[in-house]
Each structure stands twice: as structure tokens, then as C-alpha cells.
Amino acid sequence: MMSKQILAERYELIERIGDGGMASVYRAHDQLLDRYVAVKILHPQFANDEEFIVRFKKEAQGAAKLSHTNIVNIYDVGEWDKQYFIVMEYVEGETLKNKIQREGKLSIADVLDISGQIVEALEHAHTHNLIHCDIKPHNILIKPNGQVKVADFGIARAASSATMTYSGNVVGSVHYISPEQAQGNAITPKSDIYSLGVVIYEMLTGEVPFKGENVVSIALKHLQEIPVPIHELRPDVPPIVEAIVLKAMEKDPQKRFSSTQMILEIHKAQKMLFPDGEERNDPYATRVIPRNQITEAMNTDKNITSKKPIHSIMKSKKFIMLLVFILLLGFFTGAFLSFGKFWSNTEVVVPNVVGQSVEQAKTIITSKNLRVQVTEVYNSDIAKGYVVSQTPNAGTKVKEERQITLYVSKGAETTSVPDVTGFTKEDAERQLQKAGLKIGNIVAVASDKPAGVVLSQDPIPGMQIEKGNAVNLTISKGEEVKTVSVPDVTGNTLNTAKIILEKAGFTIGSISEQESDKAPGTVLGQSPRSGEKLKEKSVVNLIIAKSKSKKEAVEKTNNNTSSNNVKKGNTQEKKTKD
Structure with missing residues (x-):
């Protein structure tokens, strides 16, 4: 459990939930609005780059203006104690990268649904003149209900010209960069479309299209090579889906989809492959494009086509025919492999x-x-x-x-038990859920730790156990409170009462005086009363007999003298009568 740290006198950092080439991400509590948020703090090397910081602030503020169901909301951007940070919506779930690593090849329905939501986010950003520049599975978050959230719009664009300087970011992104990014040429919205094509390729095949020994060799492959055809790695991928990936990953940006066109093609594939809506019960499935947008997209295509020379058009048609032939060949080969000799009577x-x-x-x-x-x-x-x-x-x-x-x-899936000692019970439960585990028996014991903090766990951290198993916790219920019976000190002198109470473990509180015929300083009353059970070192208030002043003493003496004289006169008068 990390020591309590407050950022900008508002955001309490609870736990680190991620690290990247640019920044570290923390789950935090916004004390002002009482909500959980994600705080991304830039690494120190960027804080010394003034040009980068200016660009970072500008782009992050621009990204904060985006409001879309498939984009992680940005709430705040600032600097505190030489730390530059972005405060974002906290999204429960996992990254698309985690999902691919866990499941390998995703189902066709999932691929189309996730891709559709990503390109919906890109279309919204592109219409607001914002390019992401770093679309990759690590920046795609998937909530438990299937909703996709694209993250890092601001930081990705700000970092675009710094990627060749800070190698950590290049290593994380080079598998997904567009050819124009690799060459250092102008970046356009279609650069995001190329990166999305790579992401779809990885979702379908379980691997990225280009691999290499170093960053440079991978970047060169983006510029020069064609990836292994998807149908060779996965024969069950429909040709219409493979065609979407091929067009998105065109080397020439002009030949790629716009974001609006890509939404249309994905939607067309969904309707063709799942005409009755089977496997598409997700409330966040891609939307139907309004007719005016479809018309506009088609007109855009016509304008681009009309500007091409005739021989280029002919070449394009020949290429498309060749591509269709290859895809059909792959389809029928896959059909044979999947369905056997369909011409056979056996x-x-x-x-x-x-x-x-x-x-x-x-x-x-x-x-x-x-x-x-x-x-x-x-x-x-x-x-x-x-x-x-x-x-x-x-x-x-x-x-x-x-x-x-x-x-x-292949047996039960196992996972490493995370160390949750020092966490609160709620945070420990979240950590265990992330690992596919749950909380088992909970035993509360007295300790010097705050109430609710995990003291120990069983199994111990690092042990490999089956997913779904329970981890038993021992949590603190705070310090054990000892109670003591209040002694009766009435009738004692004040000094004696103090000694008795302090010896019993109490402290003396207020002392008030009250007139009484008891000797001055005698304890007349106490609060709490004797016999009550209180914590050690609790306060006991006393009431004591009031000390007589000199005036009161003279008045009492005079009264006594007068009384004696009256008594003497009465005695003499009686003697005279006798």
C-alpha cells in the first residue's frame, strides 16, 4: 500500500495501475467531487522538455473538449510540484492487449464490434480536428459490459514528434505506426486508420503483422513489406473482413478509408455475417450511419476517383480483381478444409x-x-x-x-496471488478480482494498524493457484480498547481523589466548587458516576466543597456572638423572676 499522497491538494493517489513509455497511471480519489479517477503523471524526462510541455498542454486541453461514449473523458490537466498530470475518467475493465493475450484470436463478432467502437471514437475526434497518433491495443480499454473506451488522445498527439527521441515510446508503438509516421512525414486522420488496421489484424490472428529485431527493422517493414495474408493464419476469417484490413493498411494514405467510410464497411460486414443480429447483443454495437453521411462519403470517393488518371484507374481495377480472386480462392480453400469434400456423396x-x-x-x-x-x-x-x-x-x-x-x-487456469497486505479490504478485493480471484474468509483482529487494513493473507503472495479460488484475509479492527470501572471518590479530599483516579487509569477533568457544610475541598460529586465502564485515560470531572471566604467567616462569628448575648440576657431575666 503506497503512503498517502495528495496531488494538487485534491487527488489522493491510491495505487499505481499502469506504466508506459510516457507516464505512470494511478487510481486516485477526487476529494472535491468524491469520485474515483485515473491520474496520468508524465515521466520526469518530459518535464524538462519545455517544447514538449507546451505541446502536451495544448493537445490535452483540446482532447478534453471531446465528449463521446467511446472516448475516455479528460477532466483536468495541470502541473504540481514539477509533475505534469492529466486527470481522466477511471475505467473498470482491461486493455484490448490483455484480452488478446488472454484469448488469442478473438471471434469475428467481437472483432467487428470492438473495431466499430474504436472507429466511432476516431470519427468523433477527426471531426474535431484531433488525430490520436498512437492507436494500439494498450490504449483501448474494454469495460465488463463490452463498451470500448479509447484513451490517451491528448498525450499521444503531444508525443508524436517526441517518439523518435524517447526510445521507450517507440518500442511500445512501432508495431502499429503508419508508413508516413515511420518516414517522419505529415500525419493525417488516415494515419489512425492504418494503426487501427494493424490492431484488427492482431485481433484476428493473435499477432502483429510485422516483427523484427529492432525498432528500425520493424519500421522499414511498414514501409516496404506486405503482411502475411490473414486467411493463411486463420482460414475462417471471411473475405469481407480481410478486405477491410487490407484497405485500412494501404501504404498510400489516399487509398485508405476515412473514419466514416470505415464505419460503413464494418457495419456492412456485420449485417452480411450476422443478418439476424446474433452474437451482437452489445448495447454499444456500432451505430447505423445517417443517410446524409453515407451520401457524403460516397461523393468523397467519387471526387477522389475522378482526379485519378485513366491508367491508374485501370491498374486499380486489375488489382482489385486480382485481390478478389485471391480472396475467393482462399475462401473456397477454407471451405474445403472446414467442410470436407462438399461434392462427395459419402x-x-x-x-x-x-x-x-x-x-x-x-x-x-x-x-x-x-x-x-x-x-x-x-x-x-x-x-x-x-x-x-x-x-x-x-x-x-x-x-x-x-x-x-x-x-x-489444458487444466485449470492459474494465476499468481497478488500481495494485498497493507490494502484496505475494498482495494484488496479489487486487486484480487483483477487476478481472477475472490475474497474468502475474513477474520478481524485487534492491532495498531487502522481498522479495515489487511494484515495477512492465505495463500501467501506469489503462490500460483487456480483462477476463481478464494484468498482468506486477516484484517485489523483497530487497537483493542480496555475499559475500567470508575472508582467512587466522593467524601475524599481532592488530593486523595486525584491519587485514586490516576491509579485506576483515569485523568482529572474539570473541578467545580459548591457550597456545603462539608470541609472545604471534600469531593461532593463526580461525573461519570462510580461503577461506569470507561476507556483508560478517560476524564472524570469532580465537584468539591467550597472554601469559606474571610467575609463569610466574620459574618458567622458576629452571628455567633449575637446569638450568645441573646442567650445570656434570657438567662439573667429568668434569674430575676425567680
């Missing part, structure tokens, strides 16, 4: 191999003149190496040579 009943070992299952399926594809999945109920499920299902009649996909268990 049909095979798919055997049931669920629960069999993968080797036994392969033997059974190949003996039926069928082919096998194995996909490993995490499963805590089925032993490692055994079939969890199969596609097509057992009993289905298929053509011979049909590919049967076996989903084989």
Missing part, C-alpha cells in the same frame, strides 16, 4: 469423443475419414489432455474429410 456420422484423451479422440476421428484440429482451452472440471467439447457435435452427419475441432482441456 457422409460420415461424427463420433462422440468428449471425455476421451486427445490421442484416443484423434484415432477415433481419423478412422472415420475425418480430419482433426485441436484447440486448447482452460477448464477446471476436465483433466488436462482430455476433450472438453467438439464441433460439429456427435451424431451430426458431415461430408468425408470434414474438419472436426476438438477443444482439449
